């Protein structure tokens with residue numbers, strides 16, 4: 001095979017791989033394409049450390065190449081070159097240079113760490129959200145707006161959202177690659193961070209700390225809306241139209257009260273039992289996903305209720321397989337009617 005055709009084949013392989021990998025990119029889920037201020041600040045730090053690493057590599061390789069050529073053994077010359085072991089000058093040089101490089105990296109990193117955890121000033125009217133992680137779902141509470149929801153974090157665009165993060169069981173980590181993160185959620189501790197979305201859109205979020213069997217399935221998403229749209233959502237959540245309309249939905253509400261209220265509440269539906277072990281289901285019918293994973297449709301709801309362990313192994317949700325079909329249908333109709 002000629003040299004040209006080898007190079008041609010190598011290039012072709014690279015091109016195919018590039019094409020293949022470009023398909024991996026999920027829309028709006030990349031740290032390399034930040035969609036807001038916090039994400040941009042974090043990416044800038046990544047670039048800074050890459051620049052420093054490249055700088056170090058180039059200098060070391062240059063010295064290495066120089067030494068290799070300059071100090072090669074010449075034919076007939078058996079003398080040993082001058083030894084530099086214990087040279088004070090060199091010792092100082094390779095101690096001081098890394099310290100300077102680390103300082104260049106550390107100062108902006110520390111500054112950003114504190115800036116990103118600080119509470120935005122009142123004048124900026126940040127939206128306050130308390131995030132509580134559970135195995136394996138997310139609770140979002142807006143204390144100033146009186147809203148409690150799960151799995152879908154609604155935020156207005158162009159405004160800072162200040163998050164207070166904690167966990168009720170094990171350590172989780174809040175990560176919305178294109179907006180901000182990762183910040184740990186630790187039982188008994190409150191961590192804070194803020195994020196901001198410039199443009200409306202749905203941004204995928206993940207748990208970034210191994211927290212059990214369904215860690216990789218602990219998905220959520222952030223829905224960023226124009227401020228007017230966000231206000232509409234807030235109004236709807238504050239005054240949900242959660243009363244059942246049809247006879248089947250009314251029946252479903254009863255089934256819910258008898259079987260589900262121990263763990264789940266539905267704000268605004270008169271169903272605020274003791275239950276807050278599971279997600280608050282207010283507005284369930286409006287959510288995109290069931291359990292943060294399945295498309296929200298009746299078929300998937302049935303799949304989830306029948307065997308949650310199949311969808312999310314280790315979830316605390318029990319299988320609802322003891323209900324009569326009629327009751328289960330009614331329950332599903334009622335849940336999908338919650339707006």
Ligand code: CUA
Nearest residue numbers: 172207211215
């Ligand atoms: Cu929660 Cu991993």
